[in-house]
Amino acid sequence: MNKTFGGVWIFGDYRDYFQNRITLQLIAKGRELAETLNTGTTVVLLGDQIHQYAMEYVAHGADTVIVADHQNLKEYEVEKYTTLLAQWVKSYQPEIFLAGATSFGREFFPRLAKRLRTGLSADCVDLEVDPESFLLVQTTPAFGGELLAEVVTPDRRPQMATVHPGVFRELPHNAESVGHIIYPEVDVFPEPRVKIVRSKPQRTGKVSLEDASVVIAGGKGLGSKEQFELLYELAELLEGEVGATRPAVLSGWAGEDRLLGQTGKSVNAKLVISIGTSGALQYITGIQGAETVIAINRNPDAPVFRIVDLGLVADAATVLPILLETLRRRL
């Protein structure tokens, strides 16, 4: 391990806090990594009136929170964020720096990596510290998701990665936690080249897929949009949400916001029922965090059966109406 640098840093993305859990998921993983490296977990937090988020991150396992609480940081501006974080990284020298692969992280983290002249692995689905070299092994889909690449950053620091939401589990809230808080001086900001006129959050569905405890996932094997529509009924009976594979989305059976997999969403559901999905790698990365996976597919050799807890070789068009009828009677 390079002793010059220290600490596992996590970028605190608190927008839409109670739906967006990526920072809490990264804190949990960060603690694991930090333990191996014999160091601490730090969340960096920028904004205006953000006291409650600093407290939340400590409650969920952060050892330290570095805070810039300033009215000039009320709105996200990529130049300000990049400049401030670059200063902090150069000053405090973290070993690892992680952010969620959200629209936020995807925009400014590559800029920050460029500013720091270090590498960045995007959309990682796993992170581990190599026990011999103490390097961060960043697992990320490559070649269009056909394989998973393990990437290391042997020379430059920090080792930076964005991580797909939902692949790690957050630690429970502990009100008795006590941490450390640092307030660096942040009086100097770059001259803004962009003026924010107005910001308006995009409307999304009533429940995010990442937070659903039951997910019904449908693929092209369902055969038609009409068959896919039955999944909504099944999801309602099981109080779940509907997700879709890329082919199902491309067929217009579901919106992009329901896409599961490496370019879509990852779920931590207690139960995923995967229907008419072959099990392509890019899709599997989106459901591998589920506690139990059940798959229905008429092809006994479908790759999805390699990762399921219970598999049913059957035609979805036949099974789905029977399943719905049975559940309607029992629930």
Next chain:
Amino acid sequence: MIKYRESKISAHHNYLVNDMLTPGFVVGKPNDTEGFYFLADIVLAGESMPRISCRLLAEGPGNLLLELNWNRIQANPEGCIHQSIPGGFQILRTTGDVLLEVQTQAFANGYLTRIKAGLYDENGVLQMEPLGDSISAHDAEKIVLDSPFSSSA
């Protein structure tokens, strides 16, 4: 190296002092029988009310104005008024001026208490004064509490 300030932070309840979060702090000497002190004690998980104990003195001669113990009036020779406000309380002098204001903001999973006051020690030296929406407490950074100062009222 970037200049910075640091403190401890509780996941449950903090006071905003010197523009920093802190689980608890003390200014002055609470164990002395006379003289100014201000204790913002650690609030334990499960409780939501701040724990303020203090001995407040008049600006000039240093006469005792009020003594609080865990938010309750212990001694009140000047006849100050304890008044509830949303999320906290105020102490008003007989002139109507606010001597001390303590207000707690509830978040989804935690609490933040802001204090407003201009408080003097027995030598007439200003020890605490308003700072934006929090308070500036001289020397409070050096005396951040690691554990509750008092375990009972």
